[in-house]
Amino acid sequence: MARVVVDVMLKPEILDPQGQAVQRALPRLGFQGISDVRQGKRFELEVDGPVDAAALARIHELAETFLANTVIEDFVVKVEEVQETRKAEEAAK
Amino acid sequence: MTARIGVVTFPGTLDDRDTQRAVRVAGAEAVPLWHKDKDLKQVDAVVLPGGFSYGDYLRAGAISRFSPVMESVIEQAKAGMPVLGICNGFQVLTETHLLPGAMLRNNHLHFICREQKLRVENAETAWTADYTAGQEIRIPLKNIDGQYTADERTLDMLEAEGRVAFRYLDGNPNGSLRDIAGITNEAGNVVGLMPHPEHAVEPLIGTGRTDGLGFFTSILKKLVNA
Numbered sequence: 001m002a003r004v005v006v007d008v009m010l011k012p013e014i015l016d017p018q019g020q021a022v023q024r025a026l027p028r029l030g031f032q033g034i035s036d037v038r039q040g041k042r043f044e045l046e047v048d049g050p051v052d053a054a055a056l057a058r059i060h061e062l063a064e065t066f067l068a069n070t071v072i073e074d075f076v077v078k079v080e081e082v083q084e085t086r087k088a089e090e091a092a093k
Numbered sequence: 094m095t096a097r098i099g100v101v102t103f104p105g106t107l108d109d110r111d112t113q114r115a116v117r118v119a120g121a122e123a124v125p126l127w128h129k130d131k132d133l134k135q136v137d138a139v140v141l142p143g144g145f146s147y148g149d150y151l152r153a154g155a156i157s158r159f160s161p162v163m164e165s166v167i168e169q170a171k172a173g174m175p176v177l178g179i180c181n182g183f184q185v186l187t188e189t190h191l192l193p194g195a196m197l198r199n200n201h202l203h204f205i206c207r208e209q210k211l212r213v214e215n216a217e218t219a220w221t222a223d224y225t226a227g228q229e230i231r232i233p234l235k236n237i238d239g240q241y242t243a244d245e246r247t248l249d250m251l252e253a254e255g256r257v258a259f260r261y262l263d264g265n266p267n268g269s270l271r272d273i274a275g276i277t278n279e280a281g282n283v284v285g286l287m288p289h290p291e292h293a294v295e296p297l298i299g300t301g302r303t304d305g306l307g308f309f310t311s312i313l314k315k316l317v318n319a
Contacts (some may be wrong), residue, residue: 015200017201017240018198018202066155067151069152072197092292093180
């Protein structure tokens with residue numbers, strides 16, 4: 001089993017009012033020197049079976065058609081192996 | 094024969110009853126459509142009403158776009174069936190790519206609820222024929238994800254083809270590019286707008302005006318004459 005992470009961000013040219021609101025709150029909280037904040041979404045997909053090229057292609061399609069709206073958003077797909085300890089924990093159950 | 098106008102209910106839709114009522118006030122038969130059904134019950138047109146379908150999770154309108162009923166709506170819309178998307182319905186129509194562009198959170202991040210002045214820019218769509226181009230109307234507006242956006246090329250194309258159907262007047266409520274409140278597809282059968290005409294069809298409720306009724310009488314006239 002593996003985990004695939006899909007990160008979705010508004011395209012750089014698209015205004016991000018939520019990120020701006022977070023950024024504007026920072027000086028008030030005593031955090032200086034942060035000139036911009038952009039807010040995105042992270043999806044963690046637990047995949048059954050091997051994450052081979054075919055599986056990745058399917059996930060890419062899923063991200064492109066559903067998780068991201070490519071009119072306004074970019075996305076990145078990354079594979080993260082699930083740690084051995086967690087596998088062992090699950091086996092023990 | 095009475096025109097049959099379908100009104101789709103998704104989980105989280107809240108303006109379906111008002112929309113059904115507006116359809117009846119205009120003189121047509123309102124046909125409730127359920128999001129899980131592919132069957133459009135032989136309706137002549139479909140309205141996607143306002144609300145928060147699937148809780149607006151992921152993005153407003155994103156999950157509804159893949160519902161069984163939308164498979165049929167998309168297919169029929171492409172074949173020429175009139176479809177009107179109001180507020181969340183407009184968001185669903187951009188997610189389906191039946192209409193170009195996308196909807197972002199309001200630039201001020203506040204939910205907004207007020208009477209909104211609009212100019213009808215295109216009175217030749219299936220849903221606007223009872224208005225005149227340049228006519229100013231006032232109908233309720235209520236949303237948080239109402240900021241219409243598209244790239245410059247798309248905006249120029251919409252302007253050049255007369256596909257900006259409605260523009261905000263007396264102040265842009267949400268940062269929509271070029272004050273766009275609603276647009277139409279190339280054929281004029283698919284229309285989406287953020288403000289709510291279905292809440293302004295009877296003088297006793299809402300704004301006290303009936304400026305929204307024209308949407309529903311327009312489509313009725315079109316279907317009867319067809």
